[in-house]
Amino acid sequence: MAATQVTGTPGEETAAQAAQTEGGTAPAEVDSAQEGHDRPLEAGEAVEEPQSFPVTVIVRRYDPEVDDEPRWVDYDVQMFATERILDALHRIKWEQDPSLAFRRSCAHGVCGSDAMRINGKNRLACKALVKDFDTSKPIYVEAIKGLPLEKDLIVNMEPFFDSFREIQPFLQASSKPEKERHQTIAQRERFDDTTKCILCAACTTSCPVFWTDGQYFGPAAIVNAHRFIFDSRDEASQVRLDILNDREGVWRCRTTFNCTDACPRGIQVTKAIAEVKQAMMTGVKL
Amino acid sequence: MADQSSVTDGIHYHQHDVVIVGAGGAGMRAAIEAAPKASTAVITKLYPTRSHTGAAQGGMAAALANVEEDSNEWHTYDTVKGGDYLTDQDSAEILTREAIDAVYDLENMGLPFNRTEDGKIDQRRFGGHTRDHGKAPVRRACYAADRTGHMILQTLYQNCVKHGVEFFNEFYALDLVMAEVDGVQRVSGVVAYELATGEIHVFQGKSVVFATGGFGKIYKTTSNAHTLTGDGVGIVWRKGLPLEDMEFYQFHPTGLAGLGILLTEGARGEGAILRNASGERFMERYAPTIKDLAPRDIVARSMVQEVLDGRGAGPHKDYVYLDCTHLGAEVLETKLPDITEFARTYLGVDPVTERVPVYPTAHYAMGGIPTNNDAEVLLDNETVVPGLYAAGECACVSVHGANRLGTNSLLDINVFGKRAGNNAVAYAQTADFVDMPTDAADGVVKLLAQLREGSGSENVAEIRKALQETMDRNAQVFRTDETLQTALADIAVLRQRYPNVRIHDRGRRFNTDLLEAVELGFLLDLAEIVVVSAINRKESRGAHMRDDFPTRDDENYMQHTMAYRTAGEIGVPQEIRLDWKPVRVTHYEPQERKY
Numbered sequence: 001m002a003a004t005q006v007t008g009t010p011g012e013e014t015a016a017q018a019a020q021t022e023g024g025t026a027p028a029e030v031d032s033a034q035e036g037h038d039r040p041l042e043a044g045e046a047v048e049e050p051q052s053f054p055v056t057v058i059v060r061r062y063d064p065e066v067d068d069e070p071r072w073v074d075y076d077v078q079m080f081a082t083e084r085i086l087d088a089l090h091r092i093k094w095e096q097d098p099s100l101a102f103r104r105s106c107a108h109g110v111c112g113s114d115a116m117r118i119n120g121k122n123r124l125a126c127k128a129l130v131k132d133f134d135t136s137k138p139i140y141v142e143a144i145k146g147l148p149l150e151k152d153l154i155v156n157m158e159p160f161f162d163s164f165r166e167i168q169p170f171l172q173a174s175s176k177p178e179k180e181r182h183q184t185i186a187q188r189e190r191f192d193d194t195t196k197c198i199l200c201a202a203c204t205t206s207c208p209v210f211w212t213d214g215q216y217f218g219p220a221a222i223v224n225a226h227r228f229i230f231d232s233r234d235e236a237s238q239v240r241l242d243i244l245n246d247r248e249g250v251w252r253c254r255t256t257f258n259c260t261d262a263c264p265r266g267i268q269v270t271k272a273i274a275e276v277k278q279a280m281m282t283g284v285k286l
Numbered sequence: 287m288a289d290q291s292s293v294t295d296g297i298h299y300h301q302h303d304v305v306i307v308g309a310g311g312a313g314m315r316a317a318i319e320a321a322p323k324a325s326t327a328v329i330t331k332l333y334p335t336r337s338h339t340g341a342a343q344g345g346m347a348a349a350l351a352n353v354e355e356d357s358n359e360w361h362t363y364d365t366v367k368g369g370d371y372l373t374d375q376d377s378a379e380i381l382t383r384e385a386i387d388a389v390y391d392l393e394n395m396g397l398p399f400n401r402t403e404d405g406k407i408d409q410r411r412f413g414g415h416t417r418d419h420g421k422a423p424v425r426r427a428c429y430a431a432d433r434t435g436h437m438i439l440q441t442l443y444q445n446c447v448k449h450g451v452e453f454f455n456e457f458y459a460l461d462l463v464m465a466e467v468d469g470v471q472r473v474s475g476v477v478a479y480e481l482a483t484g485e486i487h488v489f490q491g492k493s494v495v496f497a498t499g500g501f502g503k504i505y506k507t508t509s510n511a512h513t514l515t516g517d518g519v520g521i522v523w524r525k526g527l528p529l530e531d532m533e534f535y536q537f538h539p540t541g542l543a544g545l546g547i548l549l550t551e552g553a554r555g556e557g558a559i560l561r562n563a564s565g566e567r568f569m570e571r572y573a574p575t576i577k578d579l580a581p582r583d584i585v586a587r588s589m590v591q592e593v594l595d596g597r598g599a600g601p602h603k604d605y606v607y608l609d610c611t612h613l614g615a616e617v618l619e620t621k622l623p624d625i626t627e628f629a630r631t632y633l634g635v636d637p638v639t640e641r642v643p644v645y646p647t648a649h650y651a652m653g654g655i656p657t658n659n660d661a662e663v664l665l666d667n668e669t670v671v672p673g674l675y676a677a678g679e680c681a682c683v684s685v686h687g688a689n690r691l692g693t694n695s696l697l698d699i700n701v702f703g704k705r706a707g708n709n710a711v712a713y714a715q716t717a718d719f720v721d722m723p724t725d726a727a728d729g730v731v732k733l734l735a736q737l738r739e740g741s742g743s744e745n746v747a748e749i750r751k752a753l754q755e756t757m758d759r760n761a762q763v764f765r766t767d768e769t770l771q772t773a774l775a776d777i778a779v780l781r782q783r784y785p786n787v788r789i790h791d792r793g794r795r796f797n798t799d800l801l802e803a804v805e806l807g808f809l810l811d812l813a814e815i816v817v818v819s820a821i822n823r824k825e826s827r828g829a830h831m832r833d834d835f836p837t838r839d840d841e842n843y844m845q846h847t848m849a850y851r852t853a854g855e856i857g858v859p860q861e862i863r864l865d866w867k868p869v870r871v872t873h874y875e876p877q878e879r880k881y
């Protein structure tokens with residue numbers, strides 16, 4: 001099924017009303033319960049409570065123990081504008097169908113567990129807010145593409161981590177300093193962007209080259225190679241450049257920018273790949 | 287060494303010298319010590335890089351004195367005083383002394399710390415960290431922007447890759463196996479459930495390290511991940527081993543209002559200020575010397591007090607503001623980029639120009655599995671369980687006493703994670719395997735069957751929500767006997783409902799429905815211990831603030847709580863016996879705690 005792309009306008013809404021947590025409780029509850037403390041509103045003050053509204057979420061379900069093929073299933077959930085798509089999935093799991101399987105942990109975009117395809121675009125479910133979607137239409141949610149589908153929204157991450165491990169993602173330095181190694185602010189800044197990666201795979205699984213050729217290292221592995229190649233303390237840049245000079249390395253990249261668009265950490269992925277390509281041709285400039 | 291494994295009656299058996307449960311900061315720091323020296327398995331319910339250490343923001347304390355004069359003795363004093371004199375002082379001395387090398391270790395492993403003008407590791411201010419015994423705030427927190435935990439987790443994982451550490455990802459440890467050898471209880475291994483297949487694995491180990499993190503999900507409003515359900519602490523508890531100081535749960539002052547997502551104290555370290563509805567910098571009244579940089583228990587309490595006194599902000603007057611507007615876009619974007627984004631994304635508030643609504647959020651367990659300074663797990667006040675270790679947030683050494691200082695936990699996981707790894711491998715090099723009882727997996731098989739085949743009508747999510755709500759309402763920043771008794775009664779009812787939960791997913795693959803039910807069982811156990819321990823402590827100390835006993839009572843309570851389980855299979859009411867353990871004092875006599 002082709003999912004329509006919906007563009008949101010984050011930040012356009014007026015400053016959010018106190019958002020609701022997963023159970024739907026405003027913070028007021030905490031205090032009013034303590035010593036039965038009710039906080040009267042000031043005279044004439046009216047509080048506009050945020051209103052929930054129905055949203056249709058259509059999830060691509062697949063359980064290889066019973067299904068031959070994945071199938072799309074509709075769910076209607078009540079949502080607040082400031083809630084996350086992850087909250088919608090939880091509401092489905094906790095109130096309608098507990099068998100729905102997906103990964104998640106931190107719920108605020110730092111652990112990288114819940115990359116998925118939402119309306120055809122790779123996002124973290126915990127960073128995609130309901131208000132960023134046109135909720136007059138259904139929201140489509142499916143697993144990221146290009147990795148083996150295991151169940152519902154869960155894919156096998158091993159091939160992804162294998163590529164990461166292959167680029168020798170650890171500092172290689174021969175000196176054994178007594179204290180810390182020194183690095184100037186500018187040297188540290190040089191690779192700052194690529195240190196933000198949370199290995200969520202949103203970039204790699206949005207890449208058309210990766211979809212057709214699962215052997216391609218993919219943007220995430222290159223991003224993590226970049227993080228070391230441009231670290232002034234590291235001595236193995238050439239080794240990593242050689243690894244990525246491979247058939248399945250950086251030259252496969254066709255600069256479609258999908259990865260940069262997909263990255264929930266705002267990493268300039270395409271730029272990082274370009275810098276690695278450049279380093280192969282002209283050497284590493286620190 | 288590769289994994290040695292076999293399958294008997296559908297159960298997988300593995301053998302490793304060292305078995306580590308948990309791949310957060312503590313577990314991986316241990317693995318880096320153990321793996322090069324002995325066959326080591328790391329069992330983790332999350333992919334290592336998904337662990338909640340990665341959410342830590344502000345920094346890691348060490349008196350490097352890179353930017354101003356500092357000493358680890360000052361750091362010890364702050365840790366002891368911050369812990370409201372419940373900190374074991376010899377442990378705090380170890381923590382602060384080994385802090386320096388812990389930071390250098392990480393830097394040498396590749397951690398990209400922020401730098402000073404002369405290329406050294408930069409340091410920032412944090413709550414409760416002071417120069418010369420409380421004179422003024424000191425710059426002690428080593429940091430990498432506001433993603434220090436992320437960088438620690440990544441760096442440790444990178445080094446585990448380097449050392450070829452063997453991970454069993456998405457394996458849920460559900461039981462600890464112990465056996466008696468010559469009259470002594472020793473550790474034999476761990477039983478785990480593989481998420482992908484639903485199969486059971488028994489890991490025999492000469493030594494076992496628990497590093498399973500915290501249990502913030504007993505509360506509703508929390509900075510903790512969904513997966514922080516205290517499994518490891520619960521497993522140890524169910525074995526009849528004690529838990530220490532469970533009533534001391536930390537509420538971090540600055541959670542995004544209504545959401546609980548954390549904004550690091552590093553923001554205040556960089557100069558941000560807390561204000562009430564009228565814009566007053568209220569911390570000046572509560573902690574005149576160090577104001578917004580007072581320890582968390584004091585700041586959280588002050589915020590709640592402001593709200594209770596009607597000075598809260600917002601339509602419901604139920605939060606206060608964190609004001610970063612005077613810091614300027616430059617500082618926010620470069621030193622605090624992540625939290626700036628959190629406020630923008632989740633509240634639609636831009637910290638550069640607007641004050642951010644904040645309220646305390648359940649954050650950190652000071653209590654947990656009691657250990658000695660060698661990270662060995664205790665079965666009473668002194669006796670260790672040979673071969674069993676614990677480190678990180680699941681453990682209680684106790685370096686944090688009644689209230690942890692910010693940046694001391696990332697420190698703790700590194701210092702005691704390393705100690706646990708070293709000691710576990712040293713033990714494994716001299717000890718033999720303890721025979722694995724043939725029925726080792728029975729407990730887990732039974733637990734899962736009971737849940738899976740239950741025909742009740744109760745819903746896991748509903749029970750969990752009710753638990754979290756009563757904990758938020760009744761066992762939060764301020765407590766009284768009355769609120770705690772209410773929580774206890776609520777928990778008793780929920781425990782009765784629990785055996786009737788219905789699992790809808792009858793499949794074997796990625797059955798997160800089943801695992802959420804298992805996790806709920808641990809949450810119920812732990813919440814009850816928190817409440818029972820809190821009822822028993824009739825004083826106020828650190829994070830444990832009893833409105834009905836508002837002062838600290840050193841004469842009766844300057845001691846650790848030790849809780850023991852005396853009964854409580856599934857469906858049977860838990861019986862808890864409480865005891866005390868003395869605090870180890872070296873140099874610091876308890877004083878009134880003023881800032």
Ligand SMILES: Cc1cc2nc3c(=O)[nH]c(=O)nc-3n(C[C@H](O)[C@H](O)[C@H](O)COP(=O)(O)OP(=O)(O)OC[C@H]3O[C@@H](n4cnc5c(N)ncnc54)[C@H](O)[C@@H]3O)c2cc1C
Binds near residue numbers: 308345677694
């Ligand atoms: C938002 C936030 C910010 C923080 N900021 C700071 C800071 O700036 N400075 C500071 O010092 N501290 C900070 N802390 C506290 C600190 O980050 C944590 O206390 C610390 O990281 C805990 O590390 P850990 O290794 O003990 O546990 P975690 O990192 O939580 O790891 C737990 C591990 O156990 C595994 N596990 C759990 N249960 C099981 C099971 N049943 N079977 C198998 N594996 C299991 C998980 O998979 C995971 O790998 C912060 C905490 C939070 C929540």
Ligand code: SF4
Binds near residue numbers: 197199202204
């Ligand atoms: S580069 Fe961005 S999208 Fe790719 S894995 Fe890292 S964080 Fe995810």
Ligand code: FES
Binds near residue numbers: 105109125
């Ligand atoms: S749940 Fe952690 S990134 Fe979304």
